[in-house]
Amino acid sequence: MANxxxxxxxxxxxxxxxxxxxxxxxxxxxxxxxxxCVAQTSASDDAVKAFLVxxxxxxxxxxxxEGGPCYQPANIRNHGSYALDVYYRNTGFCNQDIxxxxxxxxxxxxxxYP
Numbered sequence: 178m179a180n181x182x183x184x185x186x187x188x189x190x191x192x193x194x195x196x197x198x199x200x201x202x203x204x205x206x207x208x209x210x211x212x213x214c215v216a217q218t219s220a221s222d223d224a225v226k227a228f229l230v231x232x233x234x235x236x237x238x239x240x241x242x243e244g245g246p247c248y249q250p251a252n253i254r255n256h257g258s259y260a261l262d263v264y265y266r267n268t269g270f271c272n273q274d275i276x277x278x279x280x281x282x283x284x285x286x287x288x289x290y291p
């Protein structure tokens with residue numbers, strides 16, 4: 178009897194851990210903890226650019242504008258990653274089509290991601 182109770186308890190712990198991991202890292206779902214959302218390397222420049230334009234019409238992207246601390250390097254992938262993270266900070270969602278969650282802070286030099 179004690180043996181089957183131990184197996185059941187182990188099963189419940191594994192189930193909880195798996196559900197927690199899925200909720201934390203699954204694209205398109207709310208992420209938990211200290212995470213950022215950045216552009217996938219496989220995402221097309223056109224898709225990233227379209228997201229960048231839409232996100233920056235709605236949210237503050239002044240840091241990636243010319244003269245801003247995150248303007249350089251001035252490319253779609255860098256600016257798109259910043260816009261994805263701004264969107265993530267405001268909505269709690271990382272766009273699963275072009276973004277990916279990361280535990281590594283993408284900030285560099287004087288550019289600090291939110």
